[in-house]
Amino acid sequence: MRLDEATARQRFASVPVVRLATVDALGRPHLVVTAFAVDGDLIHLAVDQKPKSSRELKRIRNIRTNPAVAVLADHYDDDWRQLWWVRADGWARIITEPQLMARPIDLLSARYPHYASDPPFGPVVAITVTNWSGWAYSDSD
DSSP states (O other), rough: OOOEEEEEEEHHHHSSSSEEEOOOOOOEEEEEOOOEEEEEEEEEEEOOOOOSSSOHHHHHHHHOOEEEEEEEEEEESHHHHEEEEEEEEEEEEEEEEEHHHHHHHHHHHOOOHHHHHHHOOOOOOEEEEEEEEEEEEESSS
């Protein structure tokens, strides 16, 4: 069954991580699992302190080239009556200014205890969602 927008948002925000899909300059897809926070029709994620070769991650480079993104949240269960997924399509932008990164980092820190003690240093990705879509086997949560 198709999910209405309010239910889709609620389920999306309920999962611990989402999958972010970007596309590089040659049209090749790139998919990563990421922590996130939802603020209305905005989804925020940030480059954090986990070991990385650079802060200029492939997802950041891809967004600079093509800001169209999709973000997927899902729930799997051996009882297929519990299955659901929600996709948020939108436009991403990279935020590097400290004053503009503050609210997204506060939201991420409130959501993830590790970020409360070691906040992400950025940059922040802000995704303006233009379409919420979703499906569930049934309407039970």
